[in-house]
């Protein structure tokens with residue numbers, strides 16, 4: 001199985017976009033990203049979406065703290081006011097994000113009422129103005145994440161028109177969730193599953209716009225899925241959401257097949273995460289805020305249920321010891337070695 005990406009995935013900005021982990025609210029916080037980094041040493045990681053207004057009201061520190069190991073790291077912003085977005089970018093400058101991404105794909109009603117997210121696909125000129133202003137406020141690439149359309153928008157002409165507008169504002173990189181968002185009637189969760197995936201539409205866009213880098217997102221659950229969806233198409237890379245979170249070892253496999261990286265072994269991972277948890281706990285972070293992102297680590301292995309239960313429950317007790325991470329991983333490794341022997 002081979003996976004070939006346009007210009008080997010390295011953009012003119014030097015960032016390797018062959019593999020990204022998608023922005024996911026409540027999931028891809030800084031602890032999750034630190035964990036993912038151990039599994040996918042070169043993948044581009046994304047923050048959860050943060051609104052420009054939240055940054056401007058509550059201050060950047062609350063949302064932007066991260067560990068140096070998380071780089072390359074993109075900040076995803078939500079908003080639709082070009083000046084406010086630019087001000088938010090200025091406010092986060094000191095945090096050194098490698099890329100700023102504008103969310104034009106989120107279908108949540110809360111987001112729609114703020115008039116940003118997926119509903120902006122119906123307003124390409126406004127998105128272009130946002131991107132243009134944002135790019136003036138930073139030296140790092142400003143990129144867009146969107147769907148192939150919304151509601152009854154034509155998937156062919158509507159997407160082309162949207163992308164042309166964004167490209168005219170000199171955005172060069174588009175993360176494309178290859179399904180529509182149906183804003184009327186579906187919950188955000190349903191909107192991630194029910195509108196059909198259309199990889200071939202995404203492929204057509206990549207072919208039509210060779211000057212852009214199109215990163216394919218949506219429903220990619222294994223390296224085989226990626227090979228199938230990208231074969232013969234001109235994508236710059238893939239972005240993985242739920243599969244990366246729910247099955248972290250699949251993320252490690254994708255990273256090694258796409259980027260040739262070696263993930264930490266389970267025992268080394270245990271050591272690293274235990275040390276990380278110890279340091280974070282000294283700053284007041286509860287252990288489960290870190291371990292909750294690790295519960296899928298054993299997915300598909302013997303003892304997965306017990307691993308999940310112990311790590312899930314014992315991390316929540318008062319004075320939980322970070323050594324729990326190493327303990328549960330050692331137990332997992334032992335059970336699986338026994339079954340191999």
Ligand SMILES: Cc1cc2nc3c(=O)[nH]c(=O)nc-3n(C[C@H](O)[C@H](O)[C@H](O)COP(=O)(O)O)c2cc1C
Nearest residue numbers: 022023024025048049103177218219220240241242
């Ligand atoms: C829990 C959750 C939260 C999400 N939050 C965001 C978000 O903040 N911004 C965004 O652009 N997409 C968000 N998404 C969508 C993902 O980035 C991704 O586009 C989608 O899940 C499809 O990719 P997948 O099939 O690989 O999961 C979220 C998805 C999930 C499951």
